[in-house]
Amino acid sequence: MITTLGIDLASQPRNTALCEITWDAGAATVTQLQLGALDDETLRRAIRDDHAKVGIDAPFGWPAAFVAALTGHERFERWPSLEASELAYRETDRFVHAHASKLPLSVSTDRIAYCAFRCARLLSGLDAPRDGRGLVVEAYPDAALRCWLRGSFDTARAPSYKGEAGSKRRADLVDILLSGLGEHFDIKDKWRADCVTSDDCLDALLCALVARAAERGETIPPDEDLSASARVEGWIHLPRPDTLATLTD
Incomplete structure (x- = not known):
């Protein structure tokens, strides 16, 4: 029996x-789903629990070119002659865009940076390689859905499932996702409803599923050309297609 955690x-x-999901003998059970009141210390304790x-x-990181540009700027060096996209996006962001038709938010130019600040603080001091070789992996729930559900409908042009306006879309996605996981995947009715009510809850569930896929070697690691940048910038682990139903094996 093992557990995976999604945040x-x-x-x-x-x-x-x-x-939190417990995986045991061809079956899986969602054992915890919580939204709110999750401060840094609570999350640190959860991460340090005995999870696979x-x-x-x-x-998990910032574009290397962006960091280098800021370091040079601090030293009054000339600003590099780079396209804005080279400063805005990591190699893993471009990889995700190519493989899942979804461009992640820019950690150097969008408000997701505030979340990245908190993530860096949480993982500081842990044995947590940014490329996902250790305990933690960087997940992107929207892109994971696009990989797993690619055969179900046109996810590339589907409407967003975020916010109040996305509740109908979330309801459809939860039905398809749980159907794909199969009858041996168990989630309480209340928590299933929470995933429809809240995109945060659905994303946490997806992160725990991505963690399971990564633990089984069913996510796409960086290739040799990108491994060096992944160690510095971080690497989003996309699940391999057609692996959703095998997670409970």
């Missing part, structure tokens, strides 16, 4: 969600 990290505890893998929806 939909936000800059504030009230918008952070956590999901932890998936976190937050950038």
Whole structure:
């Protein structure tokens, strides 16, 4: 029996969600799903529990070119002659865009940076390689759905499942996701409803599923050309297609 943990990290505890799944003998059970009241110390304790893998929806690093540009700027050096996109996006962001038709938010130019600040603080001092070789992996729930459910409908052009306006979309996604996981995946009716009510809860569930896929070697690691940047910038672990139903094996 093993457990995986998923954290939909936000800059504030009230918008952070956590999901734990127990995997045992061809079956799986969601044993915890919580939204809010998740401060840094609570999350640190959860991460340090005896989990096989932890998936976190937050950038683990910044674009190397952006960091180098800021370091040079501090020293009054000339600003590099780079395209804005080279400073805004990591190699893993470009990889996700190519493989899942979804461009992640820029950690150097968008508000997701506040979440990244918190993630760096949480993982500081842990044995947590940014490329996912250790306990934690960087997850991107929206892109994971696009990989797992690619054969079900056109996820590339589907409407967003975020916010109040996305509740109908979430209801459809939860039905398809749980159907794909199969009859040996168990989740309480209340928590299933929470995943429809809250995109944070759904994302936490997806992070725990990505953690399971990573633990089984069913996510896509960086290739040799990208491994060096992944160790510095972080690496979003996308699940391999057609692996959803095998997670409970």
